[in-house]
Amino acid sequence: MSLARLLVRAIVVSDTRSERLPDVLAAVAAQTQRPDLLHVVLPADAERPRTPEGLEIDWVVGGRTYAEGVDAVLAAHPSHPHEYVWLLHDDSAPLPDALARLAATAKKRTAAAVVAPAQVRWDDVSRLVGLGVTTTVIGARRIDLVDEDDINQGQYDERDDVLAASLAAALVRRDAWERLGGLEPAYRGFGDSLHFCRLAWRSGYDVVIVPAAKVRHAQESLTGERGGALRGRARAYGAGRTGEWIHALSWSPAIAVPFLVVWSFLSAALRAVLRVAQNESRMVGADLAVPWRVLTRLPRLPGIRARIRRTVTRPRAVVRPFLVGARAVASHVRSREMRAYDRWRAQSAPSDMVRAELAEAAIRRRTGLAALALAAIAASVALHGTWLTALGSGRMLVGEALGATNVSLAALWERTWSGWDPSGFGSPALDGAFSAMLLPAAVLPGGVRVWVGLVLGLGVAIAVVSAWWALGAATRSVWARALGALAYGLWPLHLQAISDGRLGAVIAHLMLPWFALGLARAAGWHRGEAVGGGEEFPARRHASPSAAMGAAFSAAVIVTAAPALLVPLVVILAAAGAVAGRARWRVWSAAVPALVVSAPALVAAWHAGVVSRDAWAILARENGPALAAESVEPWRLVLGLTGETALTPGLPDAAATLAASAVGIGIVAAAALAALSGRAPWAVAGGLLTAALGVLAAAASQATVVVAADGAGQAAANGFAGPGTSLAAAGLIAAAAAASSRLWAGSTGPRRTAVRLVSSLVVTAFAATLVCVVVVEAWPTRPERGDVHPSDATVLPLVAELEQELATRQRALVLTDTEAGVDYAVLERAGTVTLTGRAQRDAEGAALAGSGTPAVTPETLAPVVATMAGAGTGAEERLVTWGIGVVVAAPESPMIAGALAQIPGLHLIGASEYGTTFRVEPEEDTVVARAWIESSGAETVTLESDSRSGPTRDAGGAGGTLVIAAAADPGWRATGDGRALAAVEDAEGRVAFDVPAGVDTVTYAYVDEGYRFWWWASAVAVAWAMIGMVPLHDRRYVAVRR
C-alpha cells in the first residue's frame, strides 16, 4: 500500500461526431474525486463545447486517431511520478464515484497497469455492457466476460483480475503506457485495448477491473452510430473481426501465422454462408471482406511482433489461465441465443386461454392434413397406380413427349455444364437450367427414372399437399384449405400434363403454391390462427426474409420448368413489392434468381426484337418435353377444358364436358362469390389479377409455336396452356380462400345460421363434385388422356447401347417401319431424351445460342436412309462421316430389317426383342468414332470422346485434319501440343481443325465463356436463395430487434 498520492490526468479525445461530449464533461465535473488535470483533444477547427462549472480544461488539437490524440497530450506534458492517465472516450460518462473507486484500487494494486471500471448502458445503468474481455487460446476470438445487457445484481462484484478490459474510462499507469508504447496503431481502434492489456500482463503488470466503479458507455464506434450513420454496424463488425485476427496473428507462435491466414479465409466463407442463411445480406460483404483487410495489414505484422518481443518479460504461461477454449465459446454463443429466444418468447407468448385454443386448432389442423394427405394419395393411386407399381419393379415411364426417363447423372451434368446439347448432331444450347433442375433427382438413390416417375405418378398428391400449405396463409379453416387443395391438385390441365408427360408444366404446378406461400409470408400478409373474439394469433405478423428467399427459389424453379411464367411472376412480384411497405426490397429481391436463370433467354429475346412474336416465342420456350396440342378458347381454359377432353363411356357429350369442367366451374363460382361478398378485398383483387395474368399467359403460350421441328426427332409444337392456367387457378382459389377466412366464426344471429347453412351445403356439394371427378377420371374403360405408360427400362438392344458407351462414342441410327414409310432417329443415348432440356432454335432452325446460321441436323441423312431402306448400296459411308456406327431396325419392322440385311456394308451383330442391330463397316477395319484425325497418307487415328470434349490423346505425329462428328460452331476449340489449332471448313458441316505434322497430342472441347459466366451466376443466385430459405433466427431476432 503506497501512501503516495496519485496524479490523475484525464484525457478526453473527441472527433466531434458524438453528441455526448457535453455529458462526458459534465460527468467528469460531477466526480467526487476530480482528476487533477483534464485535457480535451479536439480536431483542429472544431467547436468547443460549453465548459462545466469549476472545471479547468486544457484544449488540445489532436490527430486523426484516438492514440494520436493521447500521444499529443502526453508528449506535451512530461511524466510525474505516480501518474495515472484516465482515458475517456467522448461517449463514456463516469458515474460520480467512479474515479474515487478506481483511484482507491490503483493505490492498492501498484502492479496494475490498467485499472478499468465496469461499463453500463448509457440509458440504463442497471444493465452491464462490459466487464472485462478475454480471448480464445487459438484464433483470438474476443469473448466478453459478461452477457450483453445483463442486469447487474452484484454477481460480478468479486471479479478483479481479468485478461483485458476496455480502456474507455480506465486508469492507466503513465510509465506502463510509455513502456508498452501506447495503443498499437495497426488495430485502428478495434481490439487495441485487448492487445495493450495482454502486453501489460506479459510485461509484468496486472490488469484489474473494479466492478463497483461504473461508467456509462454508449459504444458508438461498436454499434456504428458514430455520426448518425445507422449502417455502420456492418463496417464496425468488419473492423472488429479484423482486429481479432491481427491479435491472433501477433500473439501466436510464428509457425502458426500462415495457418491462421488460411483459416481466416475459411472462417470468413463459413460465416458468409451463415449470414446468407440468416438473411443479413450486408453482413455477408463485411464477413467476406475481413480476410482481405487482414492481408492489407499483414505488412505491419513483423513490426508488431518485434515490439512484443522487445517488451515482454514474462512467458506465455502468465496469460494462459485467462484464455478460454472452444467450450467456452460454444456456451457463450448458446447463452446469447437463449437470451434472444427468451426475449422473443416473452414478447410473443400467448396467454393461457389463447394457448388452449391454439392447441385445439392445431389438432384440427393436423387431423385435416392427415385426412387430406390420405385422400390425395388415394386419388393419385386411383389415377396412376399402375405407374407406381411399375416403377417399383424397375420399369420406367415413357411417352412420346417424355422420351426415355432413365437418364444418367453423367448425361445431365455434361449437358448443364458444357452448354452443348448433343441430341441429333449437336448444337449450342441456350441454357442448361432444365438439366440442372433434374440433377438432384439423378444423385438421389433410384435415379431420374424413379424420381421423375414419382413426380408424375404422385403429381396429384404432391400438388394437393403443397396447396394445403399455401392456403394456410390465406385462411385457417381446415375445410376451406382441404377443398381448395383438392381443387388445385385435381386441376384438369394438371392431369393432362401428367398424362402427356409434360414434366415442366407438372413441376411448375407443384411449385406455384410454395411461391405463393413464400410471397405471402415475405410481406407478412399471412393469416394468423383464429382465436376467440375475432382475433388472430399472432396479432401482428412479421415479414419473414427466409420466406422471401423461399419465394425466390420457387420462382427460379418455376421459371426453369415453365419459362412462359417468367413475365407473370415478375409482374406479380413487382406489384406485390409496391404494396408491401417495409418488406418491399425483400419482395423485389425474390425476382432476382428467376431473372438470372432466365438471363440467356432474355438476351436472346432482346436480340430478336424486344416486343415481337419471336421474342415472345423465346420467352415462352419449352425446355422439357413438348407436344403439339390443340388451341382452345380462353374461357374453356379457365374452366379447365382442353381440346382433347376424353369422352366418358356411358355419358352423353354434354354431360361428359360438364364432368370434365366441374372443378373449373366450382373454382370460378367460388371466386365470383368471393368478389361479390366484399370480404378480404385486397386479397381477392390480387387473386383476380393473378388469374388475369395467368389466362393471358396461357392463351399467349398456346398461340405460339415454341418448338421448331429440328430434324432430330422432335416435331413442331406450340406452347402448353397448362402453366398459365395453373397460375389462373391458383389466383382464383387464393381469392376464394381469402374471402372465406373467418366465415364460420364471424357474424352473429340469423345471419350466422344462414351463412353456416349455405357454406355447409357448398362444401358438401364441392366435395362430392371432387369425388365424382376422381371417379370419372379413374374409370377403367375411359380412354387415357395422354400416352405416358410404363415400359421396360431397356430401349435399344444391349449391343447398340454398348457401342454408344464406348470411348469412341458412336451414335446409333434407329429405323422403324410405319405405314407412311420409314421413320429414322439418330440417337446419342439409348432412347430419345428430352429431359436434358432443349437447345432452343428459332424458326429457321438456327440455334439461338449459336452464330445465327442454321446448323446441320439429321435431316440431311434422309437420302441415306431412303437408300438403305431400299437396300441400295453405297450410302453407309455417309453414316461413318457422322460417327454413326450402329444401325438398329426397331422390333416388328421386318421390311427394314430385310432391306438392311442385304447391304454389304452393314454387318449383323445381333437380333433381340428390342431390335436387330447392324454394325456399320463399309470397309474392313473401319472404326467409327465421334472424333478422329484423318490424313491422305497415313492411317486414321480415332480419338476418345464424351458428348462435348475429348481428353488429350496421342495424335500419331503424321498430321492431317481433326474431324469431330458434330455440327460446326465457333465454340469448338482444339489444341495440339498446347497450341491452339486452326479451324477449317468441312464440306459436310462438321467441326474440323487442321493438325500440322509433328503434333504429338491433341485435345478438344466445346467452350462457351458467356455460358460459363451465366452458369456460375445462376448457381450462386440459386444457392443463395436455397441457403437463405433456411429459417434461421427469423422470427426471434426480428421481434427483438424492432
Place this chain on the structure above:
Amino acid sequence: MIRRVVVAAAAVAAIGAVVVSARLGGEEPMPAAPFSGEVTPAAQPVACPGPVEIPVGEIEGGDPALGSGSDDRTYAGEGGAAGTEPLGAGFLVRGDAGASVERIGAGDVAGLAAASCVAPTRDQWLVGGSTTLGSSARLVLSNPSDATTEATVTYYGPLGKLEERTVATLAAGAQREILLEGVVPEVSALAMRIVATGAGVVAHLQDSRLDGFQAAGTDWVGRGAVPSTSLVVAGVGGAEAESTLRIMAPEGATASLTLTGEDGIVEWGGVTALSLEPGVVTEVEIPQVEGARSRSAPIPPWSPRR
C-alpha cells in the same frame, strides 16, 4: 368504398383478360414434311436350280430299261457373258439372265427339262406339281444373295389351304430341296406360296410324272404371275394336245374364262364361269380347239394358273 372499387376493377381486369386473349391470333405447328426419294436397290444375281433329280433315287434293276437312272444325260447351264458360279447343285449368274436345259434319255425322269434363272423375290406363287401315286414334286429353294433368308411355304390343294407349312432358312449362297410328297402327300393339284425375308429366294419346282414304269415327263415349274383380277395364259389349247388349266383364288373369286385365238375369241364348250372357293385349286380341262392360242380370265380376284 375503395375496397369495392378495387375488387370490381380486378374482376373487370380478369374478365377483360379472358376476352382479350381470345383475340390473340395463333400459329399452328407445322409437321415436318417427309422425304420422298427414288432409290435403286442393289441388283441381285439370278439363279437356276441345277440338274433334275430322280425322285426315288438310283435304283439298279438288272435290265437297263427298268432302272430308274440313266447314263444318257446332257445338261447345259448358260450364263451369257457374266459366266456362272456354283450355287448348291445349281448355279447363279451375276447378270440379267441365264438358263439351263437338260435332256435325259431313259429312266424315271426321261425327257427334256428347261428352267430359266430368276432373281430372288420376297413373295412368289408356284402353281404346279402333284404328289399323288406316280407323281413327284421337288421344290428347290436357292439363295443367291449375300444375306440369310428365311422362306415360308404354304400349300394349297383341291380341298383348300393345307395345314402343313414349311419354313426353311437359307444362308447366303445356299440351296435347299424339299420333296413335297413327304410334306403334303396325295395332293393331286398343288399350288404354293413362298414368302421370304431379306432379299428373297429363288424357287423352282421339279414336276415328275411316272406312268407305271414309264416316265411320263419331267419339267421345271417356275414362278408365276402375282394374283390379279385379269390374267392371260398363253399357249393353251391348240390342235396337238389337251391342256389343263389350274386356277386358284386365295380369297375366293368368280372367274370367267375366255379362249382367244389368232382371229379373236374362240367359242369352246367348256366351263366359262367358275366360282372358286378360297384356297381351292381347281383344274379345268381345255379340249383341243382349232386356232386357240391363249386364254384370259377376267374378274375378281386372283388366281395364278397353269
